[in-house]
Amino acid sequence: GAGVSQSPSNKVTEKGKDVELRCDPISGHTALYWYRQSLGQGLEFLIYFQGNSAPDKSGLPSDRFSAERTGGSVSTLTIQRTQQEDSAVYLCASSLDLADNEQFFGPGTRLTVL
Amino acid sequence: GDSVTQMEGPVTLSEEAFLTINCTYTATGYPSLFWYVQYPGEGLQLLLKATKADDKGSNKGFEATYRKETTSFHLEKGSVQVSDSAVYFCALSGLVNYGQNFVFGPGTRLSVLP
Numbered sequence: 001g002a003g004v005s006q007s008p009s010n011k012v013t014e015k016g017k018d019v020e021l022r023c024d025p026i027s028g029h030t031a032l033y034w035y036r037q038s039l040g041q042g043l044e045f046l047i048y049f050q051g052n053s054a055p056d057k058s059g060l061p062s063d064r065f066s067a068e069r070t071g072g073s074v075s076t077l078t079i080q081r082t083q084q085e086d087s088a089v090y091l092c093a094s095s096l097d098l099a100d101n102e103q104f105f106g107p108g109t110r111l112t113v114l
Numbered sequence: 115g116d117s118v119t120q121m122e123g124p125v126t127l128s129e130e131a132f133l134t135i136n137c138t139y140t141a142t143g144y145p146s147l148f149w150y151v152q153y154p155g156e157g158l159q160l161l162l163k164a165t166k167a168d169d170k171g172s173n174k175g176f177e178a179t180y181r182k183e184t185t186s187f188h189l190e191k192g193s194v195q196v197s198d199s200a201v202y203f204c205a206l207s208g209l210v211n212y213g214q215n216f217v218f219g220p221g222t223r224l225s226v227l228p
Contacts, residue, residue, distance in 0.1 A: 035218070043218035
């Protein structure tokens with residue numbers, strides 16, 4: 001595709017519900033990254049994938065967060081039992097490969113937990 | 115762990131003024147350094163990068179030099195325009211035991227007045 005796409009663009013959910021956020025990287029990009037941007041804060045790195053593999057999951061804020069990538073393309077970030085502090089913009093980025101540092105960012109998903 | 119510190123904003127300048135946004139980092143090893151920009155209503159995009167000491171990244175009139183001795187990567191532009199109004203993020207990427215590490219600063223909001 002032309003760029004990184006994310007869906008939904010906005011998600012409002014009730015506390016305790018599960019949500020799934022989707023990222024479509026640029027075609028041919030093998031590396032994919034998830035970040036969280038809370039109001040007034042910088043970007044918090046969550047996890048990256050090289051192909052379908054995520055070597056380190058320690059950046060995920062809690063065990064309610066999980067991410068997967070299948071087929072070396074689309075990735076989903078799942079938040080179970082959402083809490084109000086999960087409200088943020090979730091950004092996805094991709095790069096040609098891990099050695100190529102230039103990341104291309106998607107527009108983000110704004111998550112609001114009521 | 116690795117970290118990035120950048121000057122707090124907001125920074126307000128008049129058109130054609132000189133811009134400096136300070137960025138310093140702490141990291142093990144030899145990270146790559148970046149400046150990303152987020153224009154109003156848009157996603158993050160790479161502005162410039164430097165991958166080794168003394169490298170100078172430049173783009174759109176912006177420059178930053180990788181200074182290992184002072185662990186800095188300050189962003190400069192000689193004459194800002196209203197269209198430069200945006201949030202600027204300093205970031206680093208480096209190898210760690212488990213793979214790759216990505217750290218962003220909190221961002222500096224720049225407003226340029228006509």
